[in-house]
Amino acid sequence: LCSARAVGFHMMSSRSGLATAPESHRNPIVHRYTTVLTQPLRRDCEATGLVEEDGRVRGVQLAEGGTVRAQLTIAADGRQSVLGRDSALPLIDLGAPMDVFWFRIPKLAEPKADTLGVFAARRVIVFIDRGDYYQCAFVFTKGTADSIREMGIETFRERVRSAAPDMAAGVDAIRSWDDVKLLTVAIDRLQRWSRPGLLVIGDAAHAMSPMGGVGINLAVQDAVAAANILAGPMAAGVDPDPLLGKVQERRMPPTRRTQGMQVFMQNSVVAPLLKPGATLDKAPLAARALDAIPLLRRIPGRIVGLGFRPEHIRSPEA
Incomplete structure (x- = not known):
């Protein structure tokens, strides 16, 4: 049996405020902010498919019957995305052992x-x-x-x-x-995140391995980037369709890098340990290096805590 320290959050810059919290703590925060929304919010309302007319997505179909129509539909329904599958956007599967x-x-x-x-x-x-x-x-x-x-x-x-x-x-x-x-672990990503009237973000656009617990971070960053790029122009009456590709342009590079890191770690550390007949006299080389050299632990600490491209809210207030 071996254990190793791999991530050094405490060694990050003092300007990098970082906190960890269970996802369950997120819901009360979200609920508090929904009380100031100017548009109605429908909770516990399952979308089962897209509404399409004239080659454009016009909204979603609901499990309870009926539809919700919108100028822009954002699919953020997770790794088993119903809307992502219904969109027929091409998917790249990077595999997971x-x-x-x-x-x-x-x-x-x-x-x-x-x-x-x-x-x-x-x-x-x-x-x-x-x-x-x-x-x-x-x-x-x-x-x-x-x-x-x-x-x-x-x-x-x-x-x-x-x-x-x-x-x-x-x-x-x-x-x-x-x-x-x-x-069920998957590492995959859509080759294209949008089509007229539809934008796919978060795990629906790029399923992440649980390694590092970074999936929620990237999903939130996608949402912030989308708001920064789309909110102002849409409020001014601009057609969002020509802008949708800019969200993918900004968020695809950090997605690729994060998934590349996860694939490297699963193939070099996890997969060898799971093989039949595997033996372990010491921790994997990557883990031993991080354990031995404290400065190296800043690298995964920053990647896990902040990501390759942190996002900051710049969209106008609603």
């Missing part, structure tokens, strides 16, 4: 770091400190979820305990497979 079981265990002792990675032969587990609990990612060879489940939940708990003895006391909180969620 693993899938992930997500679960949480209570934090019964103070952690040594915000994020702990454990590397073992055929086992890679990441524990992310979420305050009073750990968000855990159990990484395994793609397509083997059913065979792991067939071993039983107690066998799974024991695999977690043996890989991370320091966390063993909290593992009993995994009561059944209902507490363990499957994340």
Whole structure:
């Protein structure tokens, strides 16, 4: 068993304000800001397809029946994007050798770091400190979820305990497979993010690996860039269609770089550990280098925390 420090958030510039928070904490913040919207907001309203007329997207179809029509539809419905698939935009699949079981265990002792990675032969587990609990990612060879489940939940708990003895006391909180969620890992991106009347952003445009937890960061940055480019002109009555490509122009380079980093890490660190017969006498070279040279940890710290192209709100207030 090996563990290593890989990310140095504490070594970033003091001007770079950085905080980590569970996604569940985001919802109350979003809800607070929706109270000042000048347009109606429909919550818990599922879109099931696009409305198209004369070669242009005019809105979305709703699961409950009816449609919502708009001058511009922005598809931000995640990695299993219904609207992205319905758009027929071409997709590049970069591949991923693993899938992930997500679960949480209570934090019964103070952690040594915000994020702990454990590397073992055929086992890679990441524990992310979420305050009073750990968000855990159990990484395994793609397509083997059913065979792991067939071993039983107690066998799974024991695999977690043996890989991370320091966390063993909290593992009993995994009561059944209902507490363990499957994340089918994909790294892909649309070759084109838009067509007349439609813009696709976030995971819907570029599914990210969970490595680094950067998917939500890129999605928010996409949204900020889209607002900066589109909000002012649309408020002035300008047709948004000619501007949609500018969003992809700005956001595709950081997307490619981030996915390139993830593909390198999964192929050089994760994939070798998941192979049948894999052995591990020491942490992978990349992890050992980051562990040994503190200055190097600033690089992934900046990439994970800020991204290759941070965005700042420059759009006019609504």
